[in-house]
Structure formats: structure tokens, C-alpha cells
Amino acid sequence: MTPAATVLRRLCVAVDATGYGSKTDIGQLAAQRHLVEFLDDAGQSAGLRRAEWARQPGGDGEFAILPADEPEAAVIDTFIPALNACLRRHNTMMLPEARLRLRVAIHFGRLVPGANGWAGPAPVQVARLLNARPLRDALVDIPDAAIAVLLSDQVFTDTVAQHHTTVPATSFRKVEVLEKEFRADAWLWVPGHDPRSAVTPPPTGSDTPPAGPAPSVQTTVHGGVTGTDIVFGIRN
Template structure:
């Protein structure tokens, strides 16, 4: 983990970040059922490198821990002016690590550091100023957790990127958890084939769909109206917890 734009803050704000960052990470881990007290942690001011044992909870690290961290950051930043927000770049990699005299040693550690400084992470935060965290998974982690079907995340939530930092070059997978597939799709758009127009999954050119929605028309194929009906809006309050990751809700009534 690394706090974005740490060096541009004054001394007091830098001290606050160093105080608050580990506490946010601890709370997120507890929420995900992980114990950071069992991890080896190398603290570097606005950055933390944590090494944890392979124990079968890797999908929980990729999925639940990141999700809880996004929630912690959202609550934290909601109480602060924009200039005092904390935004993080996060990387998850796996491999052999040695505890050395002045920290950690091993190619996995070097790879993690290079991934953390990858341009796609910086670009993602710059392109989406309203989000608090951008995540990069190494190819090994992505394939063994997300692509392997061991998380609630979809492969569509990620975009494939190439990381080139110093001597390091590798494939990695980028996700902006607050945006999901929207961010992944916008990061590496798929170019249409020669002689063909770009068509969304519905099979309808985007321009036609936009024009009809603006006009409040009705889709002749589905019977769905795009007209905005403020007088028909209802608010449903749900008591208790609700896990709606990746869900799309639609409620209506006959004639509504």
C-alpha cells in the first residue's frame, strides 16, 4: 500500500497519514476476518509492505480485505476536506520472501515494489479523482484467485495492463473497486474491426440508444420506456446488512 501524493502534504498532514494509515489497514483486516498481527510488516512512512503466510485465505485477501479497505477509506475521507483525503495504490503479489537484516529480500519483494510504482495505477487515480483506491494484481494472483473463481469478483472487473518499471516488465491486472467493470472497460477500450462500428453487448449502436433515451422513447423490442418519471419513484429501506456486490436492481409495476 502507498498513499498517493504524500510528498505534497505539509509536515502535519504527513504525520496524520502515518498515524491513520495502519489503523485503516488494521480495521479493514479485522472486517475481513484477517489478523494483521500475524503478518510481517515493513513500514515506510506513507507506505507499507506486508508479508503474510500462504494459508488458503488468499481469496479473502483479494476480495474481502480490499472491499473493507474501500469502505474504511470512504468513511475516513467523508469527514475530511478534499485536500486531506487519503487515496491509496494497492498491489497484491505472491512468491517466496526472505526476512533479511534490513527488511525483506527476494524477487517477489522487488516485483511488488515495481508493481506499486506502475504507471497504470497512477493513471487510474488521475482518471477517477472521486475514488479512493486503485488495485493491481500480479498475473499469478489474478489467475489463482479471480480467474480461478475463488472470489466474488469477476474477470470483467479487471483490465489487463503491461507494467514496465526499471528492469521489470510483466502482465498485471488493474481494478478500481469503486467502479468495477466500468473502470476496466474505460482503461483499455476494444477497437472495432475494420469496416465495423462499435456495438455494445445489446447489439445496438450506442448513438441510437442515447438518442432514444434522451427522447424518452420506448424500445420496440423490449417495451421498456426511457422516460424519466419522477412522480413514480419509490424509496425502499432495507433493514440489516445487504450484500449486493455486482447486482443490478430493477423494480416496477404495470403501467408504471
């Protein structure tokens, strides 16, 4: 009989550097070194135990599973701002081609350790969020931003909307993510910037809506502030 799988529920954090493929070999090595250094520094600033994270390095990125007792609010409240500060200090001293800018996706959910990584919906969802067009476009639309973050709807609803963080809900913009077979609401956050300034219409083509303004609907964001939710399409 096959033993029962060990089912866990954990916070997943995925990070990826933008523009990594256009760097030289030396530039890529430097980006990898700085990425690990800044993640470790931010973890220390937030009082998180980075050494105990289950980490899968990926050159220009990292996928991490946090221990069950690592506080979710600290990741949003302290870790992300500390990481943003590291990046901004670094980038002020670098030429544009040497700057390091990151996309971050955060989700809490079910996963199972496997023979070659992690199985279950949580790793899949955080990967889809990390590759989502709204997150990628944020760093294009706001060239001064060093980091752009996408929270799953569950993390936003359970942590930010419940005022467990000092980051207000009005710092986020709700977006719809369409990535391959995945479709879900998520919440975009660009620390230090208005996330509503990161708006790019969906691409045109046979598998996308007709060209024109991005469809929008007026909604009431948590905290009673009215904003605009933009729907994005993703190509396979």
C-alpha cells in the same frame, strides 16, 4: 559453510498513499495514523490476523508478508472492499487536501528473509507493481476512487480467474507494466468503478513510442467478456 537461506513463498501486499509529499507535517502525521488504523480495521473485518503479518512501515505506505495460512481470496474479497469503505467514509468528511487515497499491489511469490529486510523476486515485483504507471494513473483518471489495486498475473490467474473470489474477472483490466528492468502483465482493479475508464496514453519522449493513441489489442477476458488491453510505458 554459509547456512542455507530460508526460502518462503508468501502473499505480498504493498500499500502507498498518493499525494503524501504535498501534505503539511501535520497532514502527513494524520495520514500515517489513518493509514495504520484503516489497514487494521480492514484486516479485522476480513478475519485476517494483521498482528502476525511481517510488516515494513514506510511513512506513507507499508510492505507486508502474510502468513502462509492467511487466505488469499479473503484479501481480495473482503480486505480490499473493507479498506475501500474505510477510505470513502473518511474522505467524505475531509477537505480535498486531507483525503487519503491508496495504491495497492498484491503478488504471491518467492522471498528470503535477510539482515535488512527481504530478498528475492517477490518483494521486487510487488514494488514494481506499486510504482507502475497504470496504477498511478487510475487514481488520476478516476478522481472519485479512493483505492486502486494491481494484482500480479499469477494472483489473478490462480484466484480471481478460478472463481475463488466473489469479485468477477470482468471487474479487472489487463495492463502491461514496464518499470525499470521489470516487465509483466498485471490486472487493474478500481473497486466501484469500471477499470476501463482509467486509461492514459504513454508519455512521449525519446525513450517512449511516438505520440498517438495507446496501442491496444482486442482480447477475451476471463468469463467470455471481450475487452481492450492497454499497453503502458514507464520511465526510469
